[in-house]
Amino acid sequence: MVSFRRSEQNAGSTYQYQNLTSQNEFRLIKLLPGVGDRLDCELHHYILGTDRCPQYRAISYTWGDDAARQALHLPGNVVIRVRKNLKNALRSIRDAQSSCWLWIDAICINQTSDREKGHQVRLMADIYGGANVVLAWLQSAGENTDVAKAFRFVQAAANFDDTEHSVYNYCQSKLHAHGEDLGADWRSVLKLCRLRYWSRKWIIQELVLARTVVLQLGTSPLPMADFEIFCGQLNANRDVEGYLDVRNGAVWKSVLASAAARLALQRSEGRGGDPRSSNLHDLVVRYQNNECRRPCDHVYALYSLVGLHRTHLTIEYEDSDVKRLVDILRFVQLHERLQPSKMLGLTRLLLSLFHTRPEEFLQDPHKRGIAQSLNLVVPVSTLGSVELQQESAEAVASRRSVGVLSPTPTFEFDTSRRPSLFVSEGAEEDAVGRQDMMYFGIVDTDICGLAACRLQNGDVMWRFRGTKYAFAVRYLPGESAQIVGRAHLFTDVDLDNVRHREHEVSLDLATLLKLNLLAVSSARDRKSDSDMGATFEQLQAMLRDVKVVGRGRYNVFVLVTSMLILCLFIVILIEYRT
Known part of the structure; x- marks a missing residue:
């Protein structure tokens, strides 16, 4: 055989x-x-x-x-x-x-x-x-969860009566008329909602665009319409104290928070209009945690959910990563009019989803040339004018804790334009050691810092939202300005939540990536973050690989030891960051 x-x-x-x-x-x-x-x-x-x-x-x-x-x-x-x-x-x-x-x-x-x-x-x-029907096959390789019990519970609750409270009425009838505990039922639904199927990115458009959907695992089918009714009633009463079954409240709220429930609710909401009315940049952000096999499918898998303007987006699996990024950013800028304040965040997210480091664009002349073909407008916060300060105890202490900043090129902008236009990139200056950094304050604020460049009174500090370092900028005669270096900032305030005077600058993608790279972290910080992140991933892998090889004390010992190691690592990580 x-x-x-x-x-x-x-x-x-x-x-x-x-x-x-x-x-x-x-x-x-x-x-x-x-x-x-x-x-x-x-x-x-x-x-x-x-x-x-x-x-x-x-x-x-x-x-x-x-x-x-x-x-x-x-x-x-x-x-x-x-x-x-x-x-x-x-x-x-x-x-x-x-x-x-x-x-x-x-x-x-x-x-x-x-x-x-x-x-x-x-x-x-x-x-x-x-x-005619989209059949959602819920089983994944190596997954043996039985959903028959969950299907029976959902279908019975959704069809118990023809009111908008059929799920509540069904649960109450089971609790009071028959005295049954619903814990096993709710846990079975939670298992259904945690199947790996729901984490897949391609299923979003497959289910949202379908006229009718049937869920199936093995020989058990469930009309998606019943699951939509079930989740819709939970969502409508999510803030009602004591709704359904108090004993299992945490479980049904976990059901409602699941990716499965979100998709069911999206199908219900889209039934009244065109489900393909969303903007691509919103979809990329909303579904960034869903999984796909190829990095570019983080965008392509959502293509059909975009409105009719999606025809302007090129879908080319043969393209390079930088060409693909340029096409997507050009699309959201020209055809979705994405606000400049969101452009840098979307760029970072796409780089992360595509598993691409900005350094790869900048080191390859061909890729850098493609990135330079796209001009983007992004906002910059002006923190205020620089005032050089006398050395203080705070400055002395700060010098010992700051990272060494690598040399920074000069970047020149034409400030007569609106937005300010990037003109050219100059040569790098020599690196400045920690002891030679200039101590400064920003006028009319509590912000002070150390600059890795030669500052002058009247220079200003620019900062991109969500970045770690500021740029020292010097305004020059003839309506131009020049970024002359980077600076560490010291403040107790979260600068992202403070309103500063903002203006917009226009620069090509390659320059934006380089400035963003300089503004996020120093070379030492990037290496340290990478090393710490790799160690943390190794620990996670170790915990995932802990297998039950016997019964009794051995398994408990392995689990407790692993958790203690993880807790110790988190404490060390927090201490390192602070």
């Missing part, structure tokens, strides 16, 4: 995809009837939205990290390899007596062609919107 399975896996040549030849062309898989492990199917091309296109279901699921080794058999002794989780889903979906039409991204898109991926991503809104 084992040898038969191996020959079955190895039988057949790999399917060769035919190119899609028109703008709205896509593929559908026809899953043939049958029983047992072998899955037979056909793959056909159609024009989306035409009468010839059959009714189909779109499958929303998690891919998993295992290799695609499971065979789907096509006519002519040809196979398509898929992952185990998808094959399990297809076995549950397949009917023993009739065929069915499905759209499945891993099969219907040629995954070896980045060009085709970009083409199909642009059609996702119509593919999922045109599906």
